[in-house]
Amino acid sequence: MHAKKSLNLALASILFITSGRGCLAQSLRDYADRIGVLIGTAVNPSKLTEAAYASTLAREFNMVEPENAMKWGAIRPDQKTFNFKSGDQVVAFAQGHRIKVRGHCLVWQKYNPAWLMNGHFTSEQLSDLLREHISTVMKHYAGQVFAWDVINEAFDASGGFERSIWYDSPGIGMAGKGTAYLEQAFRWARAADPKALLFYNDYDAEGLNAKSNAIYAMVKDFKHRGVPIDGVGLQAHVFNLNTKEISSMSENIARLAALGVEVHITEMDAGLPLDKKGNLVNQSDLTKQAEIYRFVAKACLQQRGCTAIQTWGFTDKYSWIPGYTKGTKGMALLFDEVYAPKPVYNALREVLQQQAQSAGIDPGP
């Protein structure tokens, strides 16, 4: 056999073996790596020991975010103790597989420990606690977590402020002063880790509406006054397959990007109606779901400023949706319970492939 040809054959078989797949099909991350976008998923560190979970994660994604492991309730079991074990597991896995880590989250009304919520702290004490928390957690993960959801879900649907322990109940001392407490948190975050990207993250703010208007106004004001903020996370939890809410998503992403911040899709999923036995009510919903993911992915990739698409988990085996909806919805993610790709996976892959093609860097099917 010709020497060059046999070398090529040998290289091809090495590729075949190391790919760990039966064929050389490109994964989501194969495309995403080439076009320079992040394709991410929320992860649960306790599942990393499950072979199919770990191999799918490493094969398909170039970004991860701990689903719960870096929230107050997980990281701070009592006032004096920080427990970084689970978060560190995610970071170690990510580093072993060239995966970037997004941190979530530092200021939120939910998923807080009981000692904090029931501690009857004064505003001054809460302010000290929050500053210390942001500083300790961000310094621990400096150089390992490239972007943080500093604030999660601070606005309500009408564009006002959610009541919260950090805002007004009793708050860190800036109750009634609009975004002042958010500004303070962003400033503490920048001081803690000047290299991390700082994000505001929220749900039901994908399209143009009262909440996304309020977020836009805040970002505009912060940018104008030099308050540190680098990005906005749009969660993209879709509960209604016929929603019109996301139809103006491109416009919203464009106006945010025009302010000079990045946009990440941070928690995408789309729960499908299930019957009492947990089966799909309508088979055709799988196609509708795929079209929703396709729409969101396109809306993101069309804009230079939208740099990451992340789903809230990747296998239906471990999605928060069935629990959250009391079993009425599920099958919200890219892979089924045995890690087989669903139509929605193929839709997302196609969008990434098309993007690679139009950039002239399509690595093949």
Ligand code: XIL
């Ligand atoms: C959810 C997790 O998925 C659940 O496991 C947990 O019980 C509650 O929080 N918006 C967010 C996420 O920003 O942190 C939430 O995650 C889902 C809604």
